[in-house]
Amino acid sequence: MTTPDLYPDAPVPIRPDILAEQMRAWRHIASAGSWFTGAERLAVAAETRAARTCALCASRKAALSPNAVDGGHDHSPSGAKLPAALIEVVHRVTTDPARLSKSWHDGVMADGLDAERYVEAVGVAVHTISLDTFAAGLGLPPRPLPAAQPGAPSGYRPKSAKMAAAWVPLISPGNEDGAEINLYGGMMGAYIQQALTLVPDEQRSWFSLCGAQYMAGSQMRDFSTEPRAITHAQIEFVAGRISALNECRY
Amino acid sequence: MPAGGQLAAFAEALVDGAADVIAEAIRNLRAAVGDDGWVDAAGVAATFNGIDRLADATGIPLEEMKAEASADFRGAIGIEAFADGRG
Numbered sequence: 144m145t146t147p148d149l150y151p152d153a154p155v156p157i158r159p160d161i162l163a164e165q166m167r168a169w170r171h172i173a174s175a176g177s178w179f180t181g182a183e184r185l186a187v188a189a190e191t192r193a194a195r196t197c198a199l200c201a202s203r204k205a206a207l208s209p210n211a212v213d214g215g216h217d218h219s220p221s222g223a224k225l226p227a228a229l230i231e232v233v234h235r236v237t238t239d240p241a242r243l244s245k246s247w248h249d250g251v252m253a254d255g256l257d258a259e260r261y262v263e264a265v266g267v268a269v270h271t272i273s274l275d276t277f278a279a280g281l282g283l284p285p286r287p288l289p290a291a292q293p294g295a296p297s298g299y300r301p302k303s304a305k306m307a308a309a310w311v312p313l314i315s316p317g318n319e320d321g322a323e324i325n326l327y328g329g330m331m332g333a334y335i336q337q338a339l340t341l342v343p344d345e346q347r348s349w350f351s352l353c354g355a356q357y358m359a360g361s362q363m364r365d366f367s368t369e370p371r372a373i374t375h376a377q378i379e380f381v382a383g384r385i386s387a388l389n390e391c392r393y
Numbered sequence: 394m395p396a397g398g399q400l401a402a403f404a405e406a407l408v409d410g411a412a413d414v415i416a417e418a419i420r421n422l423r424a425a426v427g428d429d430g431w432v433d434a435a436g437v438a439a440t441f442n443g444i445d446r447l448a449d450a451t452g453i454p455l456e457e458m459k460a461e462a463s464a465d466f467r468g469a470i471g472i473e474a475f476a477d478g479r480g
Binding site: 155243273333339355377378380386387393 | 452
């Protein structure tokens with residue numbers, strides 16, 4: 144895919160920085176990460192799409208408690224190569240994020256996932272959901288998944304990631320070192336910016352994408368300049384409405 | 394809020410996911426904010442549809458500073474009634 148090819152069906156011009164970032168994000172998804180191959184990461188991406196029509200996810204979403212409904216997920220063909228616990232993670236994060244709980248998280252970890260793969264899978268899932276939401280916002284179908292890139296996972300785990308305030312280890316601001324020394328460059332290091340730091344490349348990629356689709360950190364609190372065609376107030380209004388609909392307390 | 398109704402309907406349509414609802418919301422939003430504003434709104438919606446899930450999936454807490462700053466309106470606008478699985 145080249146940049147103009149990403150949205151050949153776009154009804155209006157798309158900002159070049161959004162196009163460039165989304166192309167980079169798709170390449171990121173399709174490439175080997177720290178703990179998964181490119182093919183496995185694309186299988187995670189495919190599962191975010193399969194989750195939207197999964198009968199079990201629909202039944203759980205409608206139930207008073209998701210724990211009240213048993214069964215197996217309807218997974219994509221590529222999902223067959225993923226462990227069941229990972230499919231559960233991707234489907235629940237996609238379809239019922241507000242009711243994720245510490246006990247649910249502990250359960251999927253007890254089923255054989257480790258924190259590193261959990262965080263990387265969450266990173267791939269939120270990238271994919273965001274890219275697909277953008278396409279939907281233009282009235283377009285999800286983009287075709289790219290081809291998997293060759294290569295093996297790096298197995299890289301930052302030494303400075305520690306269990307602290309979240310369900311997963313984080314690199315707290317002030318504790319960055321080594322390859323992560325500039326991890327929060329230009330950002331405050333809020334918890335949301337720490338959330339993916341156990342797999343630093345997921346954090347870097349996600350916030351690079353956010354900088355184009357939303358705003359860069361330096362633009363968020365600069366009210367003297369409107370960097371977009373809608374105002375800061377309108378931007379935060381959309382952000383707030385999406386988060387309220389998703390019942391996100393953060 | 395200029396175009397507040399159209400922006401809210403656009404966000405609601407994207408979370409709802411029904412193609413006909415999204416199409417109508419796009420028509421109305423485009424008329425209200427123009428093509429560039431529509432693309433920018435799509436980018437914001439896309440970002441927060443991911444960020445919300447990132448926060449929920451990793452169990453990060455709300456910073457004390459933000460909790461204090463929003464304490465007087467979180468209950469009023471219904472945030473405290475949302476599910477909380479962080480415990």
